[in-house]
Amino acid sequence: MKCARNPKIQAFTRMGFVLSLCGSAIGLGNIWKFPTMMASSGGSSFLLVYLVCLCLIGIPVLVFEMILGNTTQMTPRAYFKHTRILKIFRHLPALNNTLILSFYAVISGWILLALLLSVQKALTGQETLNYHLMVNYPWSLGLAGLLFVAITATICQRGIRDGIEKLNVIVLPMLMVIILGLVAYCFGHGFLSLGFDYMFGARNVSLSVGLVSAALGHAFFTLSLGTGVVWTYGHFLAKERHKPVASGIQNGLIIAGADTAFALLIGLIIFSVLLGTHMNAAGGPDLIFRVLPVVFSKIPLGSVIEIVFFVLVFVCALTSSVSMFEVMRHTRTVRETIRLGLLTWALSILTVVSLNTPSTITVFGATPFVHFDTITTRVLMPLFGILVFGTAIIRGVLAIKARRPLKTPHASSSPL
Numbered sequence: 051m052k053c054a055r056n057p058k059i060q061a062f063t064r065m066g067f068v069l070s071l072c073g074s075a076i077g078l079g080n081i082w083k084f085p086t087m088m089a090s091s092g093g094s095s096f097l098l099v100y101l102v103c104l105c106l107i108g109i110p111v112l113v114f115e116m117i118l119g120n121t122t123q124m125t126p127r128a129y130f131k132h133t134r135i136l137k138i139f140r141h142l143p144a145l146n147n148t149l150i151l152s153f154y155a156v157i158s159g160w161i162l163l164a165l166l167l168s169v170q171k172a173l174t175g176q177e178t179l180n181y182h183l184m185v186n187y188p189w190s191l192g193l194a195g196l197l198f199v200a201i202t203a204t205i206c207q208r209g210i211r212d213g214i215e216k217l218n219v220i221v222l223p224m225l226m227v228i229i230l231g232l233v234a235y236c237f238g239h240g241f242l243s244l245g246f247d248y249m250f251g252a253r254n255v256s257l258s259v260g261l262v263s264a265a266l267g268h269a270f271f272t273l274s275l276g277t278g279v280v281w282t283y284g285h286f287l288a289k290e291r292h293k294p295v296a297s298g299i300q301n302g303l304i305i306a307g308a309d310t311a312f313a314l315l316i317g318l319i320i321f322s323v324l325l326g327t328h329m330n331a332a333g334g335p336d337l338i339f340r341v342l343p344v345v346f347s348k349i350p351l352g353s354v355i356e357i358v359f360f361v362l363v364f365v366c367a368l369t370s371s372v373s374m375f376e377v378m379r380h381t382r383t384v385r386e387t388i389r390l391g392l393l394t395w396a397l398s399i400l401t402v403v404s405l406n407t408p409s410t411i412t413v414f415g416a417t418p419f420v421h422f423d424t425i426t427t428r429v430l431m432p433l434f435g436i437l438v439f440g441t442a443i444i445r446g447v448l449a450i451k452a453r454r455p456l457k458t459p460h461a462s463s464s465p466l
């Protein structure tokens with residue numbers, strides 16, 4: 051089936067495609083997960099394990115997903131729907147992205163609120179971020195989450211080239227400037243070597259299954275694999291007729307390289323300012339909402355650096371969330387966009403409420419937040435990864451055997 055493209059959706063330009071996938075890859079995972087994971091799991095020894103997982107599994111799945119999307123010119127849903135044995139998996143991408151986005155939106159809502167509060171702090175000359183507003187008034191988190199989902203949905207509704215591509219083409223160079231500026235700031239204040247030693251100092255680690263699966267899981271999450279994002283973006287790029295595999299590999303290396311470089315630099319910045327102000331290293335929400343605001347109140351030009359930092363985190367969250375929202379959609383009507391936006395928000399409220407009521411609400415021994423995270427990263431993403439691997443290999447082998455392009459279900463041709 052050739053996807054009848056709505057002319058308003060348009061396709062990516064080649065540069066827009068690569069930048070949009072970089073934007074999807076560079077997200078909250080790079081900021082509050084990877085640096086802490088690396089520093090606490092063996093420094094450069096962990097980095098080595100991670101790079102092996104990235105090269106052996108992460109990048110191949112990334113390239114396979116990209117090529118499958120581009121050569122079939124179908125979304126994963128359309129492809130699965132028209133392939134008899136894969137039919138039952140057709141809702142997997144949408145389900146997976148809905149679950150991930152529902153907890154991603156919660157954190158992104160916090161970030162948006164923190165950004166607004168950091169601006170208020172700078173304007174009113176407060177000492178530290180008005181953190182108690184976030185903790186004591188959960189409704190403010192709910193509203194911020196709604197605003198974040200609304201921004202995400204609006205960008206997607208504008209279409210691929212006018213919405214997603216434009217966002218990424220504008221903000222990614224901005225991200226690069228911000229991050230280099232922050233590195234220069236740390237260097238100028240003599241913090242950089244502290245962060246460098248802490249993050250990269252090799253510590254002995256015993257290579258356990260847990261360590262490798264953590265590294266592999268993160269490689270999947272950070273490259274936005276296993277949910278159909280890369281496949282879907284690939285189908286929005288005009289079909290590569292000339293060497294699709296080579297250009298897939300080239301794009302894959304650029305995306306994985308940019309993502310890893312970003313994670314290392316942001317880790318360097320965070321640990322440099324933490325150690326430079328004698329604070330303990332932390333991770334997750336604690337790092338961003340409790341520790342860093344205190345750090346920002348101690349360093350020169352702290353208020354400005356704080357705003358710049360939260361702009362950076364917000365932008366990273368947004369370029370990632372638009373990729374998930376895009377996969378959730380079946381049609382492109384305004385009504386569907388609103389319906390999906392409200393669904394995501396409702397699920398995210400469930401998470402906020404369960405975390406903020408006096409005693410945390412748990413279902414089957416854990417919060418919905420933990421369940422969504424576990425189901426997606428442990429079950430649904432690996433399952434989709436296996437389907438991608440299998441499909442790509444089978445299509446590749448059949449194409450080589452037939453020595454001619456393979457037929458896509460109902461489609462004209464496909465070289466893979």
Ligand code: TRP
Pocket residue numbers: 074075076077078079080150270271272273274275276277279370371373374
């Ligand atoms: N890669 C993003 C991050 O590191 C998150 C993300 C965006 C994602 N799209 C995804 C994760 C799809 C899994 C699947 O934060």
